[in-house]
Amino acid sequence: MNCVECGDRVVGFAVPEELQEHVPEDSPVAAICANCLTLQPPDEDEPTPGDPDLQSVSEGFPADPAAAVPMALAVGLMASLALNRQQIAALVEAVEAEGVDFALSVDRLAEDPELRPAIDLVGRRRQFEQLTGR
Numbered sequence: 001m002n003c004v005e006c007g008d009r010v011v012g013f014a015v016p017e018e019l020q021e022h023v024p025e026d027s028p029v030a031a032i033c034a035n036c037l038t039l040q041p042p043d044e045d046e047p048t049p050g051d052p053d054l055q056s057v058s059e060g061f062p063a064d065p066a067a068a069v070p071m072a073l074a075v076g077l078m079a080s081l082a083l084n085r086q087q088i089a090a091l092v093e094a095v096e097a098e099g100v101d102f103a104l105s106v107d108r109l110a111e112d113p114e115l116r117p118a119i120d121l122v123g124r125r126r127q128f129e130q131l132t133g134r
């Protein structure tokens, strides 16, 4: 399957049970576009990797899936910041519980020349910080 927004490849990943409530439709699987970072429904024709290689999308993602998966979800949900504020906050907590600096990782994604993010990552991160008083 390809991205509904830009047609690039998508990377599927399993969502751990404790994070599923923060995913649209409480889905156990999700996918992110390797180019524009839009969150997508997973590819139904391809198995979702249990150990997703989100670093193949960008080295801005943490190597550890325990941090990379909530990171990918949070970045995807930032497309609708006001609507998803609580979910993003919970996901950011999950990322930072793994010892990863969320803001720094977002900035690394924004600086990745291979990516064409659909949203202004740094702008959204700042807005998020203002909304939540972080």
Ligand SMILES: [Zn+2]
Pocket (backbone or CB within 6 Å): 003, 004, 005, 006, 007, 008, 033, 034, 035, 036, 037, 038
């Ligand atoms: Zn895309």
